[in-house]
Amino acid sequence: MARAMHHGGLVVFGLAGALWALAAQAEVVGGFVVEGSKAAGLENCVEPTEYMRRNHMELIRHQRDATVHDGIRSTKHSLAGCVSCHAGVDDRQQPIPINADGQFCEACHDYTAVTLNCFDCHATIPEGSDWNQATAAAHAHMGLTGLITEGTGSEGQSK
């Protein structure tokens, strides 16, 4: 009898352990979106989440050639877009590099052991460094100011 109880205890203990391990793992793997980032307040990414998980690299690679060779700089599938939306912020509301430990890109890539070298060259924080419609508007040129200001409104909403 005592032996049976002992066995039962072991099983329960084992189950609890397994559950705990699963929960812990789920926490790590499930923490895709960083608290405080712009992305945390949104329903889903620029494409459905499942699609993004599998295909984000294809989208970025396609956009990269379109941008460099054809000058298409729409932010929908751009790496700059990933960074500006997914970068977390620290206690003082300063952006944290997106490839820092536990941050959006690094957390998953570390878990799956996939090295990413985007950030050897690309900026890891979005802050004040982009030449976007807002900066272009502040920079009146060639009589385009009015048109550019119109564009600023939509830029503010796009993610």
Place this chain on the structure above:
Amino acid sequence: MTDTHNDKETAVDNGRRTFLGGAVGVSAAAVAPGLVLHELAQAAPRTEPVTDLHRWGLLIDTAKCADGCRACVEACEQENGLNLQTRPEGADPLKWEDQRAVWIRKVKVQDNISGHVTNLPLMCQHCANPPCVDVCPTGASFKRADGIVMVDRHTCIGCRYCMMACPYKARSFIHEKVAEKLTRAPRGKGCVESCNLCVHRLDEGDLSVACADACTEQGHGAILFGDLKDPNGPLRQALRAQPSRQVRENLGLNTGVRYAGL
């Protein structure tokens, strides 16, 4: 010899232009609403690939370029994050000055007989027939449809053939890891880079370059940016009004950057 050749080219172009001008006039009447839409689209971030309808270029008036002024160089550094480069620990400061990436160099030329001094900024000349593109083994060095010569650093292997081929010493190599970079100007160890006519501005519909802006702000107005293919644009008007030259025009590269008073 070269002049005769050029004259002939111009003559041929003029005939063709008259014909094409007529054709465009006819089609413009038919698709006028479409054309207007196209112009509007220019002000927003670009959604269509760049075309060869434009060729961006510069006219630099050396008579207006001031000795000792580095406004264009500094503006370029700010705009393209070149000022964020830091000297690697333990590196010789003089060597670092030679090796850090620079997109515009101020050059001073003196005529030894007359003693006349000319100042000019020298950057990538955005050749129509760029030697850097000819020699690139991976296709990383390329000319965009709108005439901007660029490096696709995703395919650049850092062999530096293009730096050897460039007659203007316009390209730089990034030797060390770069800690800080701007979103608009990616930069990384092992790649070559050079002036790209502030391509991030052009693609957002802001038709300007940092160096020309800074020069105008300083009151010199020595650098004029514009479209070489717009016959009535400011650049072509200025080119028509005064004699200008290409640096090393004997190489027949047809540069997009022209110099007056040289």
